[in-house]
Amino acid sequence: MPVTRSDIDLAHRLADTAGAIIRDYFRKPAGLEIKDDRSPVTLADREAETAMRRLIEAERSGDGIIGEEHGTKEGVSGRHWVLDPIDGTHSFTAGRAIFGTLIALVEHGWPVLGVIDQPVQRERWFGVAGRPTTFNGVPVHTRLCAELEGAVLATTSPHYFGDDAALRFLALTAATSGGHNRMTPIYGGDCYNYGLVASGQIDLVCESGLKFHDFAALVPIVEGAGGRMCDWNGDPLTAQSEGHVLAIGDPARVDDVLEALHRVHDH
Known part of the structure; x- marks a missing residue:
């Protein structure tokens, strides 16, 4: 099933929803805890994922959800929305705006849509299989690298x-x-x-x-x-x-x- 305009719009709204929550917690007390796997989690992580899941369940009830904080909900469509509300919680808790919200749409195990959203700097990379990637709506491209020596x-x-x-x-x-x-x-x-x-x-x-x-x-x-x-x-x-x-x-x-x-x- 190809990625639709509706899928793209939903992905943007998911990022907007998570971003509004995360910005409210940035450089403020965010209830830092350490999970069983020794990774950090905050109220911002949990609340942002909860809000995204609610939106998906309301508009894509047949789709599955795989979330870092709240686990997996199986669907019936062969599609899953894969959510990482704050990728880089260490940076988030340190007040460094180099973390991001990750949102993917996956069909039968293959990622077909992806979002990297940096909500504080309001930077968003958006990719759809078969289409040019954009950064804040403008197409971007990787650079040539003539040899491995000197590569960043x-x-x-x-x-x-x-x-x-x-x-x-x-x-x-x-x-x-x-x-x-x-x-x-x-x-x-x-x-x-x-x-x-x-x-x-x-x-x-x-x-x-x-x-x-x-x-x-x-x-x-x-x-x-x-x-x-x-x-x-x-x-x-x-x-x-x-x-x-x-x-x-x-x-x-x-x-x-x-x-x-x-x-x-x-x-």
Whole structure:
């Protein structure tokens, strides 16, 4: 079933609804708690997701919902709305406006619509499969990257990598820096980094341990801007993916990135 104008309008309204709640809590007491998985959550996360779910249930009762804070509701349409009300809660609680609300529409496990909304700065990337990605309504495009050395690499935190993944990330870092640490990675940013890939500001994002709600919305955005989203084996990202995620602005560099990531086991 193709993405409709009604789907697009609903996605924008979901982002508007979440954004209004999140702005009210930004740089104010937000009831920070630590969940069982040791990740942070606030009242802003929970209330924003609740409001989005109500809107979906009112207008798309047959669609399923997968939310970070309130779990999964199965539907009958083969479609799911995947919600991460605040991707980057650490940044949100620190008062840094580089977090974002993630909204995806997924059909049979494949992301077909994605939103990254930064509600404080009022910045919104919007992607639909088969259409150009927009930033605040204006089409954007990833940039060319002639070689991996010198590419701008970002990740949220090196602390999210397990031992093997950390070695692979260090190998990729060495490849982008030329082995001389001339270009250090950009740390912090969560979903915001992927928007910057789509806008041609960053060349590459490498992350591990992501869940479906962390990356579903990113796929149509990066790929609609001319980039490539895949796992660390180069396979497309779906609901079954393990959470090793790459966003590569210039698809010509995909093989170089994969070679660098796997080089650590060749020695």
